[in-house]
Amino acid sequence: MTKLKTEHLTRAFLGLVAVNDVSFSMDEGEILGIIGPNGAGKTTFINLVSGIIMPSSGRVEYKGRDVTYMPAHERARLGIARTYQLIHPLENLSLIENVMVGSIFARRHGLKTARAKAAGLCESLGLSGLDRDTSRLTILEIKKMEIARALANEPEVLFLDEVMAGLNADETRELIAQVQTIARERKLAVGVVEHVMGVIKELTHRVIVLEAGELIAEGPYEQVSKNPRVIEAYLGGAA
Amino acid sequence: MNRNLLRALAFAAGALAVSLPAFAGAYPLQVARNVIMYMALALTWDMLLRSGQISFGIAGLFGLGAYATALGVLRAGMGDWLSLAFAPVFAGAAALLIGFLILRLRAMYFSIVTLALAEIFRIVIHNLHDFTGGPEGVVLDGVMLGGSAAALYWLTLGGLAVALGASWWFEKSKFHFALTAIRNNETAARSSGVDIFRWLLATFVITSAIQGLLGGIYVQSYGFATPDSVFDANFTLLPLAIALLGGIHSTIGPVFGAILLGLSSEWLKLRLPYGHLVVYGVIIVVVILFMPQGLYGLARKGLRRAEGRAE
Ligand SMILES: Nc1ncnc2c1ncn2[C@@H]1O[C@H](COP(=O)(O)OP(=O)(O)OP(=O)(O)O)[C@@H](O)[C@H]1O
Ligand SMILES: [Mg+2]
Numbered sequence: 001m002t003k004l005k006t007e008h009l010t011r012a013f014l015g016l017v018a019v020n021d022v023s024f025s026m027d028e029g030e031i032l033g034i035i036g037p038n039g040a041g042k043t044t045f046i047n048l049v050s051g052i053i054m055p056s057s058g059r060v061e062y063k064g065r066d067v068t069y070m071p072a073h074e075r076a077r078l079g080i081a082r083t084y085q086l087i088h089p090l091e092n093l094s095l096i097e098n099v100m101v102g103s104i105f106a107r108r109h110g111l112k113t114a115r116a117k118a119a120g121l122c123e124s125l126g127l128s129g130l131d132r133d134t135s136r137l138t139i140l141e142i143k144k145m146e147i148a149r150a151l152a153n154e155p156e157v158l159f160l161d162e163v164m165a166g167l168n169a170d171e172t173r174e175l176i177a178q179v180q181t182i183a184r185e186r187k188l189a190v191g192v193v194e195h196v197m198g199v200i201k202e203l204t205h206r207v208i209v210l211e212a213g214e215l216i217a218e219g220p221y222e223q224v225s226k227n228p229r230v231i232e233a234y235l236g237g238a239a
Numbered sequence: 240m241n242r243n244l245l246r247a248l249a250f251a252a253g254a255l256a257v258s259l260p261a262f263a264g265a266y267p268l269q270v271a272r273n274v275i276m277y278m279a280l281a282l283t284w285d286m287l288l289r290s291g292q293i294s295f296g297i298a299g300l301f302g303l304g305a306y307a308t309a310l311g312v313l314r315a316g317m318g319d320w321l322s323l324a325f326a327p328v329f330a331g332a333a334a335l336l337i338g339f340l341i342l343r344l345r346a347m348y349f350s351i352v353t354l355a356l357a358e359i360f361r362i363v364i365h366n367l368h369d370f371t372g373g374p375e376g377v378v379l380d381g382v383m384l385g386g387s388a389a390a391l392y393w394l395t396l397g398g399l400a401v402a403l404g405a406s407w408w409f410e411k412s413k414f415h416f417a418l419t420a421i422r423n424n425e426t427a428a429r430s431s432g433v434d435i436f437r438w439l440l441a442t443f444v445i446t447s448a449i450q451g452l453l454g455g456i457y458v459q460s461y462g463f464a465t466p467d468s469v470f471d472a473n474f475t476l477l478p479l480a481i482a483l484l485g486g487i488h489s490t491i492g493p494v495f496g497a498i499l500l501g502l503s504s505e506w507l508k509l510r511l512p513y514g515h516l517v518v519y520g521v522i523i524v525v526v527i528l529f530m531p532q533g534l535y536g537l538a539r540k541g542l543r544r545a546e547g548r549a550e
Contacts, residue, residue, distance in 0.1 A: 052426060076432035088427035092419045092488070101420050104413055106432030111413070149431060 009058035020213035036210035081155035096130035102152025260389035278497030279402035281478035291422035298474035299357025304451025305469035330451020376465030486535025
């Protein structure tokens with residue numbers, strides 16, 4: 001079943017077209033890789049579908065409903081959640097309170113229910129010391145906290161924008177396993193942006209490739225990684 | 240920490256505050272009334288500050304409430320209590336309209352607009368001669384509650400109870416999560432489903448209504464209002480200094496800040512008239528430079544360090 005779909009989605013910043021005519025769809029239970037060189041428009045694309053910025057043209061559809069211009073907080077309530085490439089901790093709230101926020105506002109749970117649900121989410125991600133200040137957390141813990149906060153929305157679609165960046169090999173392996181479990185248990189559609197191809201290869205069922213805002217390839221990672229246009233895009237970016 | 244001890248202390252302070260007229264003379268009671276009034280205003284200012292929005296418009300809403308009460312009595316024939324109730328309704332309704340226009344603004348832009356609005360209210364009232372009495376203001380037939388010093392003190396204390404209750408409720412409810420999330424990171428807040436505008440509007444209306452109520456209490460306890468008395472910049476600046484000194488983003492900070500600053504300023508006023516204003520200025524500067532979290536923040540840090548050592 002299609003959860004999220006875009007049609008000809010486009011966003012320009014003062015002449016620079018950051019996302020250009022992108023049409024894609026995501027199914028229930030699918031883990032989709034979103035790859036492309038730096039500046040390809042991956043983060044902008046997530047900003048557009050999660051409502052953080054509005055498109056110049058095109059359409060976003062969530063479970064058959066037009067959400068193109070719906071504000072971010074309403075999309076969060078409908079079931080679209082995301083994390084941020086640059087971490088966004090709420091530093092005056094404790095670890096568990098950070099997670100509770102999603103439950104309180106996206107789900108409108110009372111504080112008690114929210115706390116219980118947040119504790120459960122933290123546990124499933126292996127987080128402990130739940131009353132700590134965010135300043136006391138490791139990078140891995142902050143990333144997990146932000147995943148937990150997104151999951152507290154009880155979403156059906158989740159975007160993870162470079163959550164693995166800055167983690168070592170062991171931490172990355174641990175997080176990959178957890179994301180896989182969570183996606184399976186919750187039948188989530190997950191969009192994953194990562195620069196490490198090993199992660200994409202292991203985690204995703206399907207990949208879309210962006211270059212200069214355009215969708216240039218789509219398919220299973222094995223197939224896409226052999227696509228000459230994709231190789232060119234990456235080599236061009238590296239040169 | 241020791242919650243029972245805190246509760247006992249709060250209870251003792253409350254009992255002392257309520258029973259003050261039994262043993263305090265006219266002058267200390269007057270001082271206490273001032274401290275209480277500014278404490279309540281400082282709390283309302285801090286409540287909005289918890290969202291990151293800095294208002295310079297306290298005097299504006301205080302003055303609106305004051306005039307709502309005075310004109311309610313004089314022009315609409317309201318009874319004393321009804322006129323008091325009218326103040327928060329009027330100030331809250333004004334805040335609702337204004338909020339729609341200005342709560343998209345942030346940081347300095349919001350602050351300056353609130354400052355300008357307070358000045359606009361003053362000028363409008365100044366110039367609506369026939370209705371508001373113009374620069375000479377309006378005088379009530381008498382002071383409420385037969386002018387009893389004790390009763391008027393309790394009335395002001397009632398105003399404080401409203402502000403304290405609201406501030407405490409903000410700390411214990413969804414407001415705490417909404418306002419802290421908005422202050423820390425609006426983008427993250429939106430992604431977690433926080434309707435930022437709605438929470439800011441609710442907070443602005445509630446704090447403005449309480450500021451209006453306090454203005455109404457002020458008019459009913461002094462029996463008159465002039466544009467220069469009820470829109471006085473002190474009603475904006477003192478609460479700010481109090482909250483900053485005591486510790487922002489908390490209920491306890493403004494409470495201690497008001498006691499400290501209120502009592503010390505009374506003492507200073509006797510020694511160097513006018514000099515106390517300089518002292519406020521110096522306090523604001525010193526606090527902002529050296530302890531932005533105020534005395535309460537300092538104490539919390541000290542406690543945490545002590546606990547860390549004890550572990
Ligand atoms: N708010 C903005 N204003 C102007 N230009 C922007 C803005 N946001 C993004 N851009 C530009 O849009 C393009 C796409 O940026 P985006 O962050 O989406 O790329 P990305 O694929 O996420 O890159 P990276 O892999 O480095 O994170 C870049 O050229 C960027 O400079
Ligand atoms: Mg990016």
